[in-house]
Amino acid sequence: MYLTPEQSKRYQQYEEFVIENIKPHAAELDAKGMFPSDETIKKLADAGFFNILFPKEYGGQDLETLAYIMAVETTAKYCASTSILVSAQNSLVGYPFLHFGTDEQKKKYVTGLANGSLIGAFALTEYAAGSDAAKQETTAVADGDYYVLNGTKRFITNAEHADVYVVMAMTDKSQGNHGITAFIVEKGTPGFTFGKKEIKMGIRGSVTGELIFKDCRIPKENILGEVGKGFKIAMETLDCGRLGVAAQALGIAEGALEETIKYVKQREQFGKFISQFQNTQFELAEIATEIEAAKTLLYTTCKMKDEGVRYSKEAAMAKMYCSQVANDAARRCLQLFGGCGYTTEYPLERMMRDAKITEIYEGTNEIQRIVISANLGLK
Ligand code: CAA
Numbered sequence: 520m521y522l523t524p525e526q527s528k529r530y531q532q533y534e535e536f537v538i539e540n541i542k543p544h545a546a547e548l549d550a551k552g553m554f555p556s557d558e559t560i561k562k563l564a565d566a567g568f569f570n571i572l573f574p575k576e577y578g579g580q581d582l583e584t585l586a587y588i589m590a591v592e593t594t595a596k597y598c599a600s601t602s603i604l605v606s607a608q609n610s611l612v613g614y615p616f617l618h619f620g621t622d623e624q625k626k627k628y629v630t631g632l633a634n635g636s637l638i639g640a641f642a643l644t645e646y647a648a649g650s651d652a653a654k655q656e657t658t659a660v661a662d663g664d665y666y667v668l669n670g671t672k673r674f675i676t677n678a679e680h681a682d683v684y685v686v687m688a689m690t691d692k693s694q695g696n697h698g699i700t701a702f703i704v705e706k707g708t709p710g711f712t713f714g715k716k717e718i719k720m721g722i723r724g725s726v727t728g729e730l731i732f733k734d735c736r737i738p739k740e741n742i743l744g745e746v747g748k749g750f751k752i753a754m755e756t757l758d759c760g761r762l763g764v765a766a767q768a769l770g771i772a773e774g775a776l777e778e779t780i781k782y783v784k785q786r787e788q789f790g791k792f793i794s795q796f797q798n799t800q801f802e803l804a805e806i807a808t809e810i811e812a813a814k815t816l817l818y819t820t821c822k823m824k825d826e827g828v829r830y831s832k833e834a835a836m837a838k839m840y841c842s843q844v845a846n847d848a849a850r851r852c853l854q855l856f857g858g859c860g861y862t863t864e865y866p867l868e869r870m871m872r873d874a875k876i877t878e879i880y881e882g883t884n885e886i887q888r889i890v891i892s893a894n895l896g897l898k
Pocket of ligand 1: 641651674675751
């Protein structure tokens with residue numbers, strides 16, 4: 520896909536950083552289920568991976584959306600686990616603070632998210648509120664200058680490794696999705712603890728766990744946006760987050776293709792390199808084309824966001840398509856590795872495991888189809 524010289528340079532700079540600082544740890548994070556180290560987090564922050572879309576006054580770089588996408592994509596090419604940290608910081612947490620926070624909240628939290636001194640988390644999902652996100656059972660009841668939170672959030676990316684959380688809770692059940700409010704909750708607030716940590720198939724270097732609120736008192740100044748606007752805040756945030764998941768998926772697909780091209784040029788069978796078999800060539804031709812199509816869809820959607828055009832449908836399409844491409848590419852590339860691809864000697868088996876989550880989180884691909892079809896004028 521055509522990129523301006525500046526965009527190409529940025530992609531290359533991000534990739535060089537990731538190869539030097541992230542790639543060497545990818546296999547270990549996966550094997551041990553380890554969160555990226557404080558040193559890695561500091562390096563990512565210093566290299567400008569956390570503050571791409573934030574305005575300069577809050578320590579950001581104020582770059583185009585494509586820069587955020589490239590940061591996630593290049594990270595995912597070598598370590599999908601670390602890429603979701605980059606995505607969440609910029610989108611799932613950065614977006615709601617920037618677009619709905621007061622100036623005071625932005626100064627307090629966005630600057631910290633930008634420089635990596637604060638890790639953020641976005642808490643929407645619950646046991647009964649997965650795809651049906653409006654069915655929030657966590658409650659927030661007004662009590663003087665406070666709201667009292669009770670409930671459990673699950674599948675929360677960054678879980679106990681975060682410092683600040685955007686938490687959705689029901690403030691008025693009778694209002695349905697209009698009764699949901701977003702709260703800022705800091706780690707260490709009395710009544711806020713962590714529960715089960717998930718053991719996952721992939722992205723094992725990203726921590727996913729429960730947040731438990733038991734009579735947790737949150738000052739009213741920690742409401743993010745307006746009372747009753749939490750669902751819209753969550754949906755808008757997810758539009759931006761879904762671009763990040765699409766970028767993660769695209770990066771995984773690109774990583775799988777690159778590894779496979781290297782491998783087939785040195786693996787000999789029947790007296791020639793397997794790159795010389797037409798099956799290999801045709802498989803890789805198809806995968807490369809799918810990747811190019813995914814990239815074009817995703818990069819074009821970034822422009823819509825920058826132009827201020829509603830891009831919910833295109834974000835859903837990009838997330839759905841890129842994640843399908845990632846799973847298809849990882850599976851077919853692994854097949855070209857034969858038995859070697861099934862072992863941890865090569866990253867293909869990790870890529871295949873990591874790819875699966877991109878079809879599930881930040882809205883399953885079935886939810887993306889709901890969003891897309893709702894925008895096709897069928898009613
Ligand atoms: N932007 C702004 N507003 C939006 C919106 C958007 N993208 N999408 C919907 N809305 C608004 C609608 O306009 C509507 O407003 P009104 O009530 O004022 O008319 C309101 O929200 C409700 O819309 P719907 O009737 O379409 O809502 P719904 O209850 O039918 O649900 C859904 C729609 C698309 C299925 C939604 O529930 C959804 O996206 N579910 C999936 C949730 C999800 O992605 N969860 C992932 C959590 S994050 C994660 O994965 C963990 C992690 O940390 C990585």
